[in-house]
Amino acid sequence: MNVFKLLSRSAKGPLATPTTNLPSSGAVANPQLFGHGYVRGEGEMEGRGRKRKRGGAGVVQGGLPVDLDFFGGEKKEGRGRGEGHGEEEEEEEEMDGGGKRERVEQEDRDRDRDVDEGKNGEGYDADECKRVLRLHKLKITVLEDFVEQEEESQSKEKEKAKKKSKKRRKKEEEAAAKAKKNGRTQLFPQPLTAFDQLRERYGISRRLAENLAEQGYTVPTEVQLAALPLLLGKKKRGDEEDGMQEKTASGEDLAGKIDLLSVAPTGSGKTIAFLIPIINALLAENKTDAESGTGPRAVIIAPTKELASQIANEAHKLAKGTRVKAALMKKGMEVVERSEDTALEEDSDMPDVSDEEADSDAESDGGVQLAVRSKRQKRRAEIVKAAIIVATPLALLNALKHRDGTVSELPSVQHLVLDEADVLLDPLFREQTVALWNACTNPLLRAGLWSATMGSNIEALSLSTLNDRWTALSTSSPTLPPRPPLVRLVVGLKDTAIPNITHKLIYAATEQGKLLGLRQLLHPTAIPSTDTTPSLRPPFLVFTQTIPRAIALHSELLYDIPPEAGGSLRIAVLHADLSSTARDLVMTRFRRGEIWVLITTDLLARGVDFRGLNGVVNYDVPNSAAAYVHRVGRTGRAGREGGVAVTFYTKDDVPYIKNVANVIRASEKLRHGEAGGSGADEGTVKQWLLDALPTPSKRDKKELRRGGVESRRKVKDGEGRGRGRISTKSGFERRVENKKRGAKMASLRGNGVERKEEGSVVRRQAVEGGESEFEGFE
Numbered sequence: 001m002n003v004f005k006l007l008s009r010s011a012k013g014p015l016a017t018p019t020t021n022l023p024s025s026g027a028v029a030n031p032q033l034f035g036h037g038y039v040r041g042e043g044e045m046e047g048r049g050r051k052r053k054r055g056g057a058g059v060v061q062g063g064l065p066v067d068l069d070f071f072g073g074e075k076k077e078g079r080g081r082g083e084g085h086g087e088e089e090e091e092e093e094e095m096d097g098g099g100k101r102e103r104v105e106q107e108d109r110d111r112d113r114d115v116d117e118g119k120n121g122e123g124y125d126a127d128e129c130k131r132v133l134r135l136h137k138l139k140i141t142v143l144e145d146f147v148e149q150e151e152e153s154q155s156k157e158k159e160k161a162k163k164k165s166k167k168r169r170k171k172e173e174e175a176a177a178k179a180k181k182n183g184r185t186q187l188f189p190q191p192l193t194a195f196d197q198l199r200e201r202y203g204i205s206r207r208l209a210e211n212l213a214e215q216g217y218t219v220p221t222e223v224q225l226a227a228l229p230l231l232l233g234k235k236k237r238g239d240e241e242d243g244m245q246e247k248t249a250s251g252e253d254l255a256g257k258i259d260l261l262s263v264a265p266t267g268s269g270k271t272i273a274f275l276i277p278i279i280n281a282l283l284a285e286n287k288t289d290a291e292s293g294t295g296p297r298a299v300i301i302a303p304t305k306e307l308a309s310q311i312a313n314e315a316h317k318l319a320k321g322t323r324v325k326a327a328l329m330k331k332g333m334e335v336v337e338r339s340e341d342t343a344l345e346e347d348s349d350m351p352d353v354s355d356e357e358a359d360s361d362a363e364s365d366g367g368v369q370l371a372v373r374s375k376r377q378k379r380r381a382e383i384v385k386a387a388i389i390v391a392t393p394l395a396l397l398n399a400l401k402h403r404d405g406t407v408s409e410l411p412s413v414q415h416l417v418l419d420e421a422d423v424l425l426d427p428l429f430r431e432q433t434v435a436l437w438n439a440c441t442n443p444l445l446r447a448g449l450w451s452a453t454m455g456s457n458i459e460a461l462s463l464s465t466l467n468d469r470w471t472a473l474s475t476s477s478p479t480l481p482p483r484p485p486l487v488r489l490v491v492g493l494k495d496t497a498i499p500n501i502t503h504k505l506i507y508a509a510t511e512q513g514k515l516l517g518l519r520q521l522l523h524p525t526a527i528p529s530t531d532t533t534p535s536l537r538p539p540f541l542v543f544t545q546t547i548p549r550a551i552a553l554h555s556e557l558l559y560d561i562p563p564e565a566g567g568s569l570r571i572a573v574l575h576a577d578l579s580s581t582a583r584d585l586v587m588t589r590f591r592r593g594e595i596w597v598l599i600t601t602d603l604l605a606r607g608v609d610f611r612g613l614n615g616v617v618n619y620d621v622p623n624s625a626a627a628y629v630h631r632v633g634r635t636g637r638a639g640r641e642g643g644v645a646v647t648f649y650t651k652d653d654v655p656y657i658k659n660v661a662n663v664i665r666a667s668e669k670l671r672h673g674e675a676g677g678s679g680a681d682e683g684t685v686k687q688w689l690l691d692a693l694p695t696p697s698k699r700d701k702k703e704l705r706r707g708g709v710e711s712r713r714k715v716k717d718g719e720g721r722g723r724g725r726i727s728t729k730s731g732f733e734r735r736v737e738n739k740k741r742g743a744k745m746a747s748l749r750g751n752g753v754e755r756k757e758e759g760s761v762v763r764r765q766a767v768e769g770g771e772s773e774f775e776g777f778e
């Protein structure tokens with residue numbers, strides 16, 4: 001089935017976009033974003049060495065035609081990791097451009113050498129480590145509090161240093177001065193260049209290694225390349241030296257003994273980067289879950305139910321066939337013993353969630369369900385036995401809270417992961433997240449904070465939480481050693497969108513303009529793809545600012561997909577006001593490729609992994625630069641090329657759009673190189689546009705983050721009424737219609753139609769005439 005042909009309603013259906021080079025065409029051989037042949041130009045999507053599956057005809061498992069199997073169905077084969085549709089044969093792509101080719105070949109040779117060197121188990125010397133880490137744009141630093149702490153504790157050892165040779169001392173002093181100037185100590189761990197080094201070098205469990213291989217993981221992404229060596233203690237072989245090439249001030253080996261704050265691009269595989277060390281550590285514990293009976297040993301927190309369920313699913317796959325079990329925290333589950341008298345009634349605790357907040361608060365619909373749950377139906381369910389618990393903050397907190405406001409402790413937990421840490425430590429979730437963090441009272445607790453974006457305020461908050469926690473723990477046990485260091489790992493440029501997608505920033509002037517623009521994307525072959533009208537092949541996500549707008553847009557577009565292509569079944573809406581079951585169903589249908597266009601809110605902006613998603617449409621401009629990075633990061637996962645991110649803006653967005661324009665500009669620079677490629681000025685965002693756009697004040701940004709563009713918040717309010725509606729009809733057309741309606745009404749009255757009947761006519765006409773479009777916003 002030719003999706004494009006159907007969508008364009010064209011009998012001939014010429015393909016405006018080639019079917020290859022799209023995220024939906026399958027996995028790439030190398031999921032890395034840097035250090036293997038970037039710099040790439042437009043259209044030069046697949047570098048040498050990148051492999052793709054040949055799109056074969058036929059039907060994949062589950063009966064879906066290949067064309068529609070965007071997400072690879074259920075089948076899991078080889079390294080394609082579920083993209084096993086079509087032939088298994090692989091094909092090397094040709095690449096143009098002599099100079100670039102040489103550079104790419106050289107970098108490929110470097111990478112092959114890296115892998116070989118890694119494979120022989122010898123590892124690298126300090127300079128090689130630095131080179132590999134630099135090539136992959138990795139920077140690892142110990143955050144300053146620890147540096148100061150360490151400097152103090154090391155003052156006694158100054159005497160020893162005097163004994164060292166003059167030359168060596170000078171070198172060390174220079175390095176120390178540099179670190180002090182920056183306030184940071186830099187680390188250079190042994191990079192992991194192939195997954196099979198995990199067993200050999202770090203001695204991970206055989207079953208875990210097999211599960212990784214079964215999932216098709218061979219080449220680690222950048223974040224995995226650096227984080228895994230930092231988190232996995234190196235396998236000891238006699239008197240062998242350990243992981244870090246350059247030690248911290250104390251000279252200690254830090255591997256496996258740190259708290260990690262990791263900032264890595266969207267879709268770069270952070271999930272398995274934190275799961276592998278946890279599962280491996282639990283397997284090394286040498287106790288079965290049932291035997292230990294001491295409660296969970298790892299807690300993973302994510303902001304939405306969708307993301308939590310996805311993480312639990314990944315954990316199941318990696319821990320398959322082992323005694324380590326992972327559980328997704330659901331309503332009514334118990335984590336610790338609570339007496340019925342003191343346990344909090346879950347329905348009494350649901351916070352008031354405003355319209356805007358509901359978008360990102362996965363629990364809002366859970367709250368409704370809990371509220372209607374019969375109080376007689378006491379849940380004193382069995383205590384969860386799993387070693388790993390994955391939960392949203394509120395779900396876990398509800399399971400720990402007592403009526404008097406106290407929270408049960410979780411002393412058994414040794415691993416805490418905050419996925420999307422910046423949002424979990426943002427005011428909306430902060431209180432709950434910090435309460436959970438403090439409930440983990442084990443002094444051996446290792447914390448991991450992960451996200452694609454991390455403000456400096458979040459770093460500061462993490463440090464202060466770690467310090468406060470440690471102070472509290474030291475009071476109860478005075479013999480505690482110094483707090484473990486907080487290490488920060490940054491991949492690429494902090495807070496930047498991934499470089500492997502194409503951004504389009506389109507001025508649509510008005511709400512009507514946006515709707516027309518989106519319709520054009522839905523019928524891509526109607527107008528040939530140009531700079532301003534990109535073609536976008538399904539499946540794609542459409543983001544709106546609020547739930548009512550998502551609903552309104554969905555009803556507006558419901559019949560835009562022709563019946564031959566599946567009609568209204570191909571388009572769906574997903575938001576936090578839907579029931580849990582409805583949300584799950586939409587997610588499943590979208591993953592299966594049954595839904596092609598999914599309209600949603602920021603609920604799906606973070607973490608959710610739809611591997612073959614071809615694009616993202618920001619129907620409403622995101623509320624912050626970080627929100628843009630996460631939304632557009634739903635496409636281009638694991639190094640896939642060809643993803644498109646389209647952002648429409650109107651005159652209402654002009655005061656704030658510079659934030660987004662800057663992110664796009666930075667991402668395009670990463671793609672083309674500072675001045676290279678097709679020229680920094682040739683991207684979507686031209687310099688003149690950046691110069692012309694107003695710079696939003698701090699207050700504006702804050703305001704925008706809280707509630708989005710005002711005219712779209714509540715459409716029925718005063719002035720926002722006309723501008724914010726989702727409708728193709730212009731104000732002029734609506735006025736003409738209203739006049740006609742008025743005239744008709746007058747003539748009906750003249751004809752003596754009864755008032756009752758008149759009322760029903762008004763209602764019917766209002767519906768037919770488009771007034772019903774307002775209904776969605778209520």
Ligand SMILES: Nc1ncnc2c1ncn2[C@@H]1O[C@H](COP(=O)(O)OP(=O)(O)OP(=O)(O)O)[C@@H](O)[C@H]1O
Pocket residue numbers: 031081216217218219220221224264265266267268269270271272451452606607608609611633634637638
């Ligand atoms: N080394 C690898 N090789 C191939 N695919 C990988 C690798 N690591 C992860 N992936 C795949 O990449 C996709 C994205 O991974 P993941 O969801 O963990 O990204 P993420 O970094 O958490 O993204 P986000 O910031 O959006 O949450 C997944 O489908 C995962 O299976």
